[in-house]
Amino acid sequence: MPDNEGLMDRFVDRLPETAFFKFVAARILTPLWAWWTPVKPLPGGPHPSFQHGDNVQCMMNLIMPLKDKSPVGRAHAAMAISQHKDAIFAGLNNVGTVHFARFVIVGDNICMFSVYDGDFTNYIRDFIATIGEVFDAVVGLVEGGEKVIPCDKNVEAFIQWVHERDLYQVPDTPTDFLRDQERLNGDKAVAPVNDDLTLLPRKMVLQLRANANVSLGSGYRAYPGYSVAQVRKQLGLGW
Amino acid sequence: MVDPPTAKRLVQVIHDNLPAPVGERRPVHTIGIGVNGRFVASEVARSYCIAEHFDGEPVDVSIRFSNGLGGLEQHDGWSDVRGMAVRFHLKNGTGSDLIATTLGEFFVRNVDDFFKFSDTAKREPFRRRHWLLKILDFLQLKIPQRNPYPGETQAIDAGALRYANQHRFSQLGIFQVGLIGAPASYARASYHAVHTFWVTAPDGVRRPVRFYWQPVAGVRNIKPTPEPCEKYLFDELKKRLKRWPARFMLMMTIGEEGDTLDDCTKPWPGTRLRIAMGTLTLTEIPEGEDQATAGERISFNPCRLAPGIEPSNDPILKARLGAYEVSREMRGGCPFKWRADNA
Structure with a gap:
């Protein structure tokens, strides 16, 4: 002892x-x-960056609560995706900047997880330009979705709607999480400051209370820094 | 490079904060073990860097694994930064060093910061926090101060935390130190060289890079216990290498325009290009007098670099150039040729 x-x-x-x-x-x-000590929810999506490596292989983790929270509601969501599989794949090919995309049902949520290159708003704009109808079918099953249907006629509102449902991406380091909170509160000081690092657990708990679903870390990439176009060109896959 | 008086002062403040004099030993990373190995560069390494050890020919390597604490007591099971200093032996009798630790980022940006940190983070009496205060911490959803290890009466924890609370640039490094734990083996930890270096490719393109070693056996820490084992890492490594060589992958991350090049407190995003530069195989642990040479008298310097690799303008890297030489002279370590003509 x-x-x-x-x-x-x-x-x-x-x-x-x-x-x-x-x-x-x-x-x-x-x-x-x-x-x-009220905490504002941190915004979703990738952190803004001007650097090349941060603008390829960006993550989107879209969580959309279903209106019908029953197996029947989940089955409707599954059918909406499977019925439009060809349209979704053709649309993703046409967007041309998407590495991976998949729909997942978790609990009473229909989720879309994707990895894309470039600007988030351009990604969503291109996406609904090519498969807006498919999104109408999916969004119609989601809480609050009726406000943005038809998606291709409400582009800016739809982009904002998606952004609000895109998960906050918790940084790879605990201190970057603190910096995110400080930035949200308009605090950009470096030194001298009067922080209390031992409060990190409370800050994390309160953020996770305000933001129940989050993405943890920037994620693993086997070939970081490469765009879809570069990978396809290198592999001789063409378009 | 910092001027010689500053280099001496850097080493002296470390000595001044030791629990007891260490004699002619290193003031930090005092406890260490020398290991022999071979490095073989990957097929792509030579296209990024012209340094001799990246040309694909196997290179003999000397490695020193160490515990970060300064002092003659071993404390393997304590939560502590570990070191992995590597010398690539080149054909003309010179070497290229790569010094890495389990700490991903450093906690000061420059020499001034270091002196201020040393002033703040001095050894202080370290006692168990009263249970009532711990309950108060829990009620505030705060992390209570850790318990002292058996026999631990002084620590820099409180001062380091005070410094971190006042300096955001230092928070990541100090936070990482607090959570770093103890590895199950020296061969089961990742080691980061922390600083930015510039590498030159055969086509003359220079790239800013950061190096780190990844253990092929995977990263694993021991479970923390109130009474951790004091000595196990040397024996574990000896037994491991008798069974099978241990391997590390040398990874190189390439920085981008806009990345911090001269500040080792700031990490680069995980989205940067990552190149597998080669594999290091640990083959044997020298015994007896050979171990004294490989584990103690050997001297490393992070700025001893093969042609094709250059230090960045990171002020801490420049300060280490002089401070490591001062420390070597103070402990009577082996000088080592910097260039073929030893100029």
Whole structure:
């Protein structure tokens, strides 16, 4: 046993792992701190960058809650995708900047996860220009979707709608997460400052309360820095 | 390069903050083990860098793994930064060094920062935080201070945290130190060279790059315990190499226009081009007097580089050039040829 460790020390060290503390933290402390120190949800999508490597293989993680939260509602969503598979694939080919894209049902959400090159707004604009009708079928099943149908006639509203449902991408480093929060609050200081690094867990908990679904880290890339066009050209795949 | 008095002062402030004098040993990364190995560059390495060890011919290599703490006590199981210093032995008797640690980013940007950090992060009495205060931390959803290890009465933790709280550039490095843990093996950790270097390709193109070693066996830390094992890393490595050679991949990340080149506190995004430059195979651990040479008397310098690799203007990298030589002279380490004519 380490020096001068008493019974209460051992008990308190194990306290965070107990069901009692987890209950208190989730049901009392988190709502209390969220009320006392409100946190704004961080915006979704990739972080703005002017650099080449940050503008290829960008991630979109779109989570869309279904109106009909039942197996029948999920089946409708599955059918909407499968019925339009040819249109989706043709549209993605025509967009030309998409590495991967897939639709997934998670719980009562229809999700679209994709990896694309270039500007987010251009990606969505190109996408609905080519498969707007498909998106109408999908978005019609989603909470709040009726506001942006038909998508190809409400382009800017649709882009904003997608952006609001694109997950916040938690940075690769914990301190970049703190910088994101500071930037959102208009704080750009570097030094001297009066931070408290030990508050990181609370900041993360409160952000995850405000932003329940997030993407963790920038993700792994086997060939970072290359666009779809470069990969296809290198492999001799043409268009 | 910093002037000689500054280089001496850099080394002296490290000595001044040690728990006890270390004699003619390194003031940090004091405990280490020398290993022999071979490096073979990948097929693509030579197209990015003309340095001799990237031409594809196998190169003999000396490696020193170390614990980051300064002092003569080993403390393998403590959460601590680990080092991996590598010398590529070149044909003309010179060498090219690559010094890396398990820390992804450093915590100061330049020499002035380092002196200020050293002033703030001095060793202080370190006691277990009272349980009532820990409960208060938990109620605030804060991280409580870690418990001291058995026999640990002083630490720089509080000062380092104070410095980080005042200087955002240092927060990532200091945060990483706090969570770094203890590796299951020296061969199961990733090691980062931290600084930016410039490499020259056969076509004359110069690229800013950062190097890191990735263990082929995978990264693995031990589970933290209140009473960690003091000594296991040397024996583990010896047993491992008797069974089978251990390998590391040398990875090189290429920076882009706009990336920070001269500030080792700032990481580059994971979206940068990543090149596999080659494989290092650890083959044997010298014994006896050979181990003293390979593990203690050997001296590395991050600015000892083969033609084709150049240091960036990172002020910490430039300061290390002089500070490592001062430290070598203070401990009577082996001088090593910088160039074929040793000029």
